[in-house]
Amino acid sequence: MRHIPEDELHAYLDQGLSRSQCVEIESHLAGCSSCRATRDGIAALRDRTTALLAKLAPPRRFPPAFETLRGQAARRVTSRRRRLRVAAWAASLVAALGLGWTASTMVGPGRATSVATHTMPPVADAPATSIRTGSAEVKPPAPARAVKRAFRDDSIRAAKLAVLDPAPALQLAPVEEPRPDAGEQFDGMWRTVSWDGAQSEAGQSLPHIDGLPVLRVQVQANDQGKRPLMVVAQQLSSGQVIQTIEGPASDVSELLNRRNATSSDGGLSVTISDAAPAADQAMAMQMGDRMLAITGALPSDSLRAMIRRINAEMRSK
Amino acid sequence: MSDELEKLYQSTYTAVVRFLYRKVWDAERAEDLAQEVFVRALAHRPDKPRAWVFAVAANLARDEARAAVRRKRHLTLLKDDPIAQPTVSPAADDTVEHDEQMASVQEALNTLTPRDREILLLWDAGLSYPEIAAQTGLAVGAVGTTLARARRRLVDAHDRQQKQARDNAAHS
Numbered sequence: 001m002r003h004i005p006e007d008e009l010h011a012y013l014d015q016g017l018s019r020s021q022c023v024e025i026e027s028h029l030a031g032c033s034s035c036r037a038t039r040d041g042i043a044a045l046r047d048r049t050t051a052l053l054a055k056l057a058p059p060r061r062f063p064p065a066f067e068t069l070r071g072q073a074a075r076r077v078t079s080r081r082r083r084l085r086v087a088a089w090a091a092s093l094v095a096a097l098g099l100g101w102t103a104s105t106m107v108g109p110g111r112a113t114s115v116a117t118h119t120m121p122p123v124a125d126a127p128a129t130s131i132r133t134g135s136a137e138v139k140p141p142a143p144a145r146a147v148k149r150a151f152r153d154d155s156i157r158a159a160k161l162a163v164l165d166p167a168p169a170l171q172l173a174p175v176e177e178p179r180p181d182a183g184e185q186f187d188g189m190w191r192t193v194s195w196d197g198a199q200s201e202a203g204q205s206l207p208h209i210d211g212l213p214v215l216r217v218q219v220q221a222n223d224q225g226k227r228p229l230m231v232v233a234q235q236l237s238s239g240q241v242i243q244t245i246e247g248p249a250s251d252v253s254e255l256l257n258r259r260n261a262t263s264s265d266g267g268l269s270v271t272i273s274d275a276a277p278a279a280d281q282a283m284a285m286q287m288g289d290r291m292l293a294i295t296g297a298l299p300s301d302s303l304r305a306m307i308r309r310i311n312a313e314m315r316s317k
Numbered sequence: 318m319s320d321e322l323e324k325l326y327q328s329t330y331t332a333v334v335r336f337l338y339r340k341v342w343d344a345e346r347a348e349d350l351a352q353e354v355f356v357r358a359l360a361h362r363p364d365k366p367r368a369w370v371f372a373v374a375a376n377l378a379r380d381e382a383r384a385a386v387r388r389k390r391h392l393t394l395l396k397d398d399p400i401a402q403p404t405v406s407p408a409a410d411d412t413v414e415h416d417e418q419m420a421s422v423q424e425a426l427n428t429l430t431p432r433d434r435e436i437l438l439l440w441d442a443g444l445s446y447p448e449i450a451a452q453t454g455l456a457v458g459a460v461g462t463t464l465a466r467a468r469r470r471l472v473d474a475h476d477r478q479q480k481q482a483r484d485n486a487a488h489s
Contacts, residue, residue: 006465007461007464008461010465010468011460011461011464014446014461014464015445016445016457016461042465045468045469048472049437049471049472050441052422052425053422053438053441053471055418055419056335056339056419056422056423056426057335058334058335058338058344059344061348063330063348064352066326066355069326069352069359070359073359073360074359076356076360077360248376250372286454288454289372289376289452289454
């Protein structure tokens, strides 16, 4: 006759089994004195554990009234809203400035597609084929390779700026309707911070891939005392943007679920002028109660390889 | 929702403080952190508040432990400084006995692996097997196995210490 394993008896006494499992165990116990003795021993062990742990209790004090905590929570939410309003105001100001600046650099209607197109630096290997017709200068469209290279140079410069400047405002200001698939829109209270600022806040390494330019680091406006939820946007040499997310598992999965929702403030988004990538993919890896995720318009194998690499790098630090 | 949280607060606050205390070993700090957990719960309105509360408590305790390691570095520097030495005041016998018992259980608890300890403390805080499994990433079926091992180790470690203490007393 098969006796009941000890761990099952623990689960039985802890009420951690289904009704049918309990019935099975009880019917066995009724006819097996050996298992009954084991059960009694385990029950005594449980009681001793409880008694020992009971010694590890702080002195009992009255808890504060729930209303006090409710007040604290309300104040915290109000202050978050205020911060969000200020951020939205600042973002709209930046967007307005960006629009004005873009308009001033326009040559003709329909030329301006995004900030990035207009911040392209002169490219040495682009053919100098400007044609002067009267007083108006008309440039033929640059070859695709040159555009890509220029864009890449520009994005690296922008990334450096983002690292140095705590508020890389111009790079982040959308000029036109932000494309929903070019740089995701994350809901919630976010702060865009400098690389160094984010590192000091995180207390350890940030989730990222070494060697790729960083476009943006966002930290969710979080309560103190907890490693915050972070999103690091980086650009691949192909121009595609990948976002690495690290934070409490519940927060990250919630974020991934709603990542395609439109941002309520609409002000903080990266607009990339290159061809919009195909549908965005996400891949996540859970480590205890924390989760590491990566999103981008890449094959899932590539994302898997990236997430493994980030995980290995973060663990080795 | 807020009423549900209030009920949870009334029924769980003490368990949360105890859970935190067994991690940070400072009663006041445990209370502060427990209150922080409920303030956050009020702000976040989680779907499964009970499991959420303990998950956040575990996170806060972990961050607290990291901060304690940083503080310890400073204390190590101060160790030889006579000003930093704690002054020992005569305490009542029962307090001393209580403290000794507590230290002994604490030591026994520290012999467990972090995972076994976590699961034992979550169980003692009143979480169900599925809640423990969800929080620790363990399969529900493995919770019983882990608890069986953790209980046995805690009691064995404590018995060993008691025996050693008796032997030492007999020799002296």
